[in-house]
Amino acid sequence: MRNNDNDNNNNNVKKKGLWSPEEDEKLMNFMVRNGQGCWSDIARNAGLQRCGKSCRLRWINYLRPDLKRGAFSPQEEHLIIHLHSILGNRWSQIAARLPGRTDNEIKNFWNSTIKKRLKNTATSSSPNNSDSSDHTHLKANVVGGGRCSCKSTRQLESAWIPHLRRAHPWPPNSETPSTLITTSWSWISSTTTAYST
DNA sequence: AACAAATACAACCGCATTGGT
DNA sequence: CACCAATGCGGTTGTATTTGT
Numbered sequence: 480m481r482n483n484d485n486d487n488n489n490n491n492v493k494k495k496g497l498w499s500p501e502e503d504e505k506l507m508n509f510m511v512r513n514g515q516g517c518w519s520d521i522a523r524n525a526g527l528q529r530c531g532k533s534c535r536l537r538w539i540n541y542l543r544p545d546l547k548r549g550a551f552s553p554q555e556e557h558l559i560i561h562l563h564s565i566l567g568n569r570w571s572q573i574a575a576r577l578p579g580r581t582d583n584e585i586k587n588f589w590n591s592t593i594k595k596r597l598k599n600t601a602t603s604s605s606p607n608n609s610d611s612s613d614h615t616h617l618k619a620n621v622v623g624g625g626r627c628s629c630k631s632t633r634q635l636e637s638a639w640i641p642h643l644r645r646a647h648p649w650p651p652n653s654e655t656p657s658t659l660i661t662t663s664w665s666w667i668s669s670t671t672t673a674y675s676t
Numbered sequence: 677a678a679c680a681a682a683t684a685c686a687a688c689c690g691c692a693t694t695g696g697t
Numbered sequence: 698c699a700c701c702a703a704t705g706c707g708g709t710t711g712t713a714t715t716t717g718t
Contacts, residue, residue, distance in 0.1 A: 495687080495688075496686095496687075496688095496711090496712090497686070497687075497711095497712075497713090498686085498687085517703075517704095518703075518704075519702085519703075531703075531704085532688085532689095532703090532704080532705095533687075533688080535704075535705085536686090536687065536688085537686090537687085539705095540686075540687085541686080568707065568708090569706090569707085570706075570707065571705075571706060571707085582705095582706075582707080583685085583686080583687085583707095584685085586707075586708085587684070587685055587686085588684090588685095590708095591683065591684055591685080592683090592684085595683095678718105679717105679718085680716100680717085680718080681715100681716085681717075681718095682714105682715080682716070682717085683713105683714080683715070683716085684712100684713085684714080684715090685711100685712090685713085685714095686710105686711085686712080686713095687709100687710085687711075687712095688708105688709085688710075688711085689707105689708085689709075689710090690706105690707100690708090690709100691705105691706090691707095691708105692704105692705085692706080692707105693703105693704085693705080693706095694702100694703085694704075694705095695701105695702095695703085695704100696700105696701090696702090696703100697699100697700085697701085697702105
């Protein structure tokens with residue numbers, strides 16, 4: 480298999496691990512001054528011993544000024560659960576419907592908190608209910624196969640998402656950050672109504 | 677107080693996709 | 698059309714912090 484992970488194969492060794500406050504400051508200052516561009520250039524020009532990929536991740540998940548931070552509100556939590564039941568593990572798409580939240584954040588939240596909670600409630604109510612939220616998505620119904628491993632999730636995406644998108648385009652018209660959550664709910668309502676069995 | 681286990685979160689890795697040449 | 702570099706995504710791992718004993 481071709482190794483195209485060029486960031487990791489650079490001739491000069493790149494730093495790994497946690498970001499120091501100094502590195503954060505360098506990246507932040509550079510982004511504020513120059514805006515987003517080619518990440519490998521940003522890494523170089525900001526004077527960071529990091530690969531572009533690492534800079535991108537740090538910016539998106541931590542430094543971006545529009546990040547919300549802090550604990551998820553009950554409303555957000557509800558929204559995540561609902562969106563996950565529709566979209567499955569498409570964290571970036573779920574994040575797009577939650578203003579100020581990142582895919583990584585939501586993924587972590589799901590894996591550490593919600594998943595566990597759902598598992599507990601499932602085991603307390605039904606012994607055969609083994610994490611259905613992860614592997615029985617709406618698309619299983621739409622596509623008809625019912626199979627839903629993570630890889631197949633990606634492969635099947637092109638098969639069913641376009642149908643859903645055509646009928647329920649995202650984002651809805653006149654979207655603003657303050658109305659995102661509200662419109663997320665109406666989007667959910669329309670999709671679940673249309674595609675529930 | 678010391679240690680282990682559990683938890684939460686940050687970051688990395690591999691792969692797919694995209695766009696330029 | 699083939700190739701390559703850059704980017705984006707989701708899974709996984711690593712690490713700091715918190716909680717329990």
